[in-house]
Amino acid sequence: MSAIIENNQLPFSAKFLQFYKDRTLLAILLSLFAVMFIYGIFFTENYLTITNFKAIIRDAALYGIMAIGLTFVTLSGNFFLLSLKETASICGVTFAMGMATGFGSPDLAGNFLVSLLAALTVGVVSGVIQGYFVGMGGNPIVVTLGGAGILYGIGAWWSDNLVINFTRPHDAEWLGTGSFLGLPSITWSFILIAIAAEIVLRHTNFGRKVYLVGANKAAGKATGHENFSMAIIVFTICSVCCAFVAVAFVAQMDSAQSNYFSAEFGSSGDMTILVIATVMVGGNSIMGGYGSTLRTSLGAIFIAMVDNMMVLQGFNSGPRIVGVGLMIVFSIIVFGLFAKGSRAQE
Amino acid sequence: MENFLKKITKDVDLSFAILLSFCVYVFFAINIEVFFSHNISFAILERFAVLGLVGLALTICIIAGEIDLSIGSNAALCAVIVVKLTDPLGAPLAMIIGLSVSTLIGATQGFVIAFIRIRAIVITVGTLMLLRGVALLIAEEKTVMLTDFRVPDFITTKVLMYFSPASLTVIFIFICVGIFMRYTKYGREIYAIGGARKEALTAGIPLRRPMIIAFALSGFCAGFAGTVIGLKSGTAQGLGLQYLLLAGTVAAFVGGVSILGGKGGVLGAAIGALTVNFLNTGLVFYALQVHFVQLFTSVLLVIVIVFQTMSRVFDSRQARKSLLATIDERKTSLLEKKRSALGR
Numbered sequence: 001m002s003a004i005i006e007n008n009q010l011p012f013s014a015k016f017l018q019f020y021k022d023r024t025l026l027a028i029l030l031s032l033f034a035v036m037f038i039y040g041i042f043f044t045e046n047y048l049t050i051t052n053f054k055a056i057i058r059d060a061a062l063y064g065i066m067a068i069g070l071t072f073v074t075l076s077g078n079f080f081l082l083s084l085k086e087t088a089s090i091c092g093v094t095f096a097m098g099m100a101t102g103f104g105s106p107d108l109a110g111n112f113l114v115s116l117l118a119a120l121t122v123g124v125v126s127g128v129i130q131g132y133f134v135g136m137g138g139n140p141i142v143v144t145l146g147g148a149g150i151l152y153g154i155g156a157w158w159s160d161n162l163v164i165n166f167t168r169p170h171d172a173e174w175l176g177t178g179s180f181l182g183l184p185s186i187t188w189s190f191i192l193i194a195i196a197a198e199i200v201l202r203h204t205n206f207g208r209k210v211y212l213v214g215a216n217k218a219a220g221k222a223t224g225h226e227n228f229s230m231a232i233i234v235f236t237i238c239s240v241c242c243a244f245v246a247v248a249f250v251a252q253m254d255s256a257q258s259n260y261f262s263a264e265f266g267s268s269g270d271m272t273i274l275v276i277a278t279v280m281v282g283g284n285s286i287m288g289g290y291g292s293t294l295r296t297s298l299g300a301i302f303i304a305m306v307d308n309m310m311v312l313q314g315f316n317s318g319p320r321i322v323g324v325g326l327m328i329v330f331s332i333i334v335f336g337l338f339a340k341g342s343r344a345q346e
Numbered sequence: 347m348e349n350f351l352k353k354i355t356k357d358v359d360l361s362f363a364i365l366l367s368f369c370v371y372v373f374f375a376i377n378i379e380v381f382f383s384h385n386i387s388f389a390i391l392e393r394f395a396v397l398g399l400v401g402l403a404l405t406i407c408i409i410a411g412e413i414d415l416s417i418g419s420n421a422a423l424c425a426v427i428v429v430k431l432t433d434p435l436g437a438p439l440a441m442i443i444g445l446s447v448s449t450l451i452g453a454t455q456g457f458v459i460a461f462i463r464i465r466a467i468v469i470t471v472g473t474l475m476l477l478r479g480v481a482l483l484i485a486e487e488k489t490v491m492l493t494d495f496r497v498p499d500f501i502t503t504k505v506l507m508y509f510s511p512a513s514l515t516v517i518f519i520f521i522c523v524g525i526f527m528r529y530t531k532y533g534r535e536i537y538a539i540g541g542a543r544k545e546a547l548t549a550g551i552p553l554r555r556p557m558i559i560a561f562a563l564s565g566f567c568a569g570f571a572g573t574v575i576g577l578k579s580g581t582a583q584g585l586g587l588q589y590l591l592l593a594g595t596v597a598a599f600v601g602g603v604s605i606l607g608g609k610g611g612v613l614g615a616a617i618g619a620l621t622v623n624f625l626n627t628g629l630v631f632y633a634l635q636v637h638f639v640q641l642f643t644s645v646l647l648v649i650v651i652v653f654q655t656m657s658r659v660f661d662s663r664q665a666r667k668s669l670l671a672t673i674d675e676r677k678t679s680l681l682e683k684k685r686s687a688l689g690r
Contacts, residue, residue, distance in 0.1 A: 137655050139605040146647035149592055153641025273475050286468045318482035325476025332472055336462035
């Protein structure tokens with residue numbers, strides 16, 4: 001009781017310090033944001049323009065949505081999926097197949113709804129199967145490493161490793177390149193999905209269960225929330241997020257190929273590792289039970305900001321990958337040192 | 347010989363590995379005429395020089411209860427360094443530099459893991475990206491090439507019909523690591539922190555030393571694999587060699603390691619790597635595209651995981667059953683005693 005009163009009477013600076021102590025990594029991230037921002041304003045040309053900020057959020061949206069899906073998996077204590085980009089690529093191939101050929105029946109060709117449903121179904125199926133194996137007691141890393149090879153193999157086999165094109169105008173343009181109130185649709189989806197995920201995690205029964213199972217598997221099992229059903233649900237959520245990103249990306253490019261999301265894609269060489277990096281840089285505990293999708297979204301925007309600044313400064317892909325890698329290692333080490341002995345660790 | 351048989355029958359996973367590799371070999375030997383020949387055996391051993399090392403690296407890490415995801419990047423970095431330095435410095439010096447860099451990276455990872463007490467998957471995802479970036483930086487985003495392609499001839503000449511200097515060195519490394527893991531204190535410490543970490547730490551085993559040794563060994567093996575690939579092909583890329591992680595994991599798991607740690611060994615790693623090699627070499631004859639090789643390798647991994655999980659579930663059920671049976675036995679014997687005492 002006395003502690004509460006004392007806390008209320010504390011001066012502002014002490015409260016600020018207390019806030020810093022409680023949320024160390026979030027605070028470090030916010031201060032890094034500020035430093036980056038000020039540096040960008042003074043030393044980078046064309047930084048402080050609305051177009052540039054739109055570009056940053058648009059970049060962040062692509063891997064941010066996938067990272068929000070992955071946050072559910074991480075929070076529930078199942079580490080992460082190594083099959084993110086393969087899931088996305090097979091869903092993209094499915095969507096492009098539907099848009100181009102209608103899966104064999106010419107009536108359905110170019111039907112947005114059918115293609116979208118097919119892509120989401122593929123995502124759900126792959127998520128459920130991987131989640132089933134993990135729930136049975138398999139290690140998530142090894143299972144999804146195997147799943148990645150199988151998904152990529154099937155996707156490449158199905159598309160003959162060719163680029164599948166479909167021509168404009170098509171029904172999916174509003175998702176790929178359209179915009180609403182000045183922001184691209186993918187950015188709006190990112191914002192909506194982030195808000196929805198935050199509400200689900202904080203204010204629903206299911207969200208609290210995710211935290212419970214992640215923080216303490218034994219306690220979860222004792223209270224009747226086994227990791228088996230939880231693993232299936234969170235893996236499905238993550239795979240559906242991947243499918244959605246794939247659909248949006250394919251709708252933008254008007255084409256799909258089985259290795260769209262691998263080495264040559266984006267800044268950092270590998271979509272899977274970039275998404276995992278986003279979750280980690282945001283400061284979520286990889287052991288589960290600690291973190292939020294808000295942190296993940298901030299992490300996505302932060303990585304996009306750093307990347308954007310390095311592009312504007314004229315760096316090649318090598319230094320940019322080193323930058324993202326250093327950010328991950330830094331955030332892991334800082335988090336590990338500060339969380340030593342606390343609940344957030346093992 | 348009897349000892350060997352006893353060991354195999356006792357270890358279910360190892361006997362399953364031997365059975366699996368035998369099945370794969372026989373399948374290809376029956377279906378492909380030339381598969382059972384001297385030249386193909388030489389080719390398999392040549393591939394073994396690369397894959398066996400990666401499998402060994404992952405096996406050591408998994409025995410220590412951790413998994414090293416940065417193996418592909420580490421190998422790529424070493425390959426880039428070796429290929430780049432071979433021209434100005436000569437192959438032996440370049441190899442020494444590359445291998446020491448890889449070993450140092452592995453040891454640093456082990457130190458960080460033991461110092462912060464963090465899980466290895468967390469930190470190695472970070473280093474996966476970091477090392478890839480460093481490799482790209484060193485290669486200047488280009489494909490590095492040897493100018494004189496005769497330089498690496500010394501590791502590919504045929505010796506004794508089946509071997510080349512590369513595969514002989516790899517077999518030598520396997521034997522050394524096997525003796526190290528089995529008969530030295532340091533090797534047993536790695537098993538101890540993998541199998542039962544809390545108990546080992548309570549018993550006074552330090553966490554840092556075995557962790558650093560395990561990751562340094564794995565870094566060395568990954569670097570050596572990268573060196574062999576780089577010198578053999580004469581080229582190296584910063585973004586290459588990422589497929590090694592999948593292949594190495596399959597080799598390690600076929601060889602009978604458990605993800606829980608403390609189980610498996612060098613013999614298993616060799617058998618697992620050979621199985622993957624049989625599969626890869628056999629698929630070459632069907633002239634399939636690359637993604638099919640990946641598909642079949644992953645299917646192999648899933649088969650092994652399912653087998654391991656099932657055998658674990660089966661084991662725990664058996665243990666439960668036998669426990670219940672002994673309890674029942676004791677109960678009935680006690681009841682009988684009671685009855686006889688009352689009856690008298």
